Amino acid sequence: MAGIVHLINGPNLNLLGQRQPEIYGRETLEDVVRLCQSVAGELGLTLAAFQSNHEGALVDAIQAARGVAGGIVINPAAYTHTSVAILDALNAFGGRVIEVHLSNIHQREAFRHHSFVSARADAVIAGCGVQGYELALRRMARLLTG
Numbered sequence: 001m002a003g004i005v006h007l008i009n010g011p012n013l014n015l016l017g018q019r020q021p022e023i024y025g026r027e028t029l030e031d032v033v034r035l036c037q038s039v040a041g042e043l044g045l046t047l048a049a050f051q052s053n054h055e056g057a058l059v060d061a062i063q064a065a066r067g068v069a070g071g072i073v074i075n076p077a078a079y080t081h082t083s084v085a086i087l088d089a090l091n092a093f094g095g096r097v098i099e100v101h102l103s104n105i106h107q108r109e110a111f112r113h114h115s116f117v118s119a120r121a122d123a124v125i126a127g128c129g130v131q132g133y134e135l136a137l138r139r140m141a142r143l144l145t146g
């Protein structure tokens with residue numbers, strides 16, 4: 001369980017590479033997952049990746065990590081700013097949580113400045129683009145190995 005990390009991506013991140021590339025870059029979600037699998041392998045972690053556009057499906061995925069994964073790396077996308085349900089699900093997860101945003105949400109519209117998830121996250125990475133996922137996994141490996 002300690003070496004298992006679930007990577008969870010929220011709504012519209014399936015369109016990475018096509019969606020507002022000036023903000024989110026040209027790499028696709030497939031590229032992100034490939035990078036994360038490679039970094040996880042290097043770190044001795046086992047990674048399972050999931051993406052959904054649906055809030056309830058994301059809650060289900062977080063619940064499914066209970067007792068299975070040592071940590072969750074999550075980009076809740078727009079639900080970051082709205083979802084008490086995702087926060088509650090993360091609060092019911094006993095492992096480590098790292099929140100990732102491709103863009104620097106604090107530099108953008110005021111409604112993106114607040115994250116419900118940050119209250120639960122062990123770390124928050126924003127504004128590093130796709131590299132943020134790699135940084136999150138490296139930090140996660142450190143957290144999981146004490």
Ligand code: DQA
Nearest residue numbers: 075076077078101102103112
């Ligand atoms: C995002 C930032 C959110 O505000 C936005 O709704 C997203 C992506 C990011 O990765 O920068 O969909 O989480």
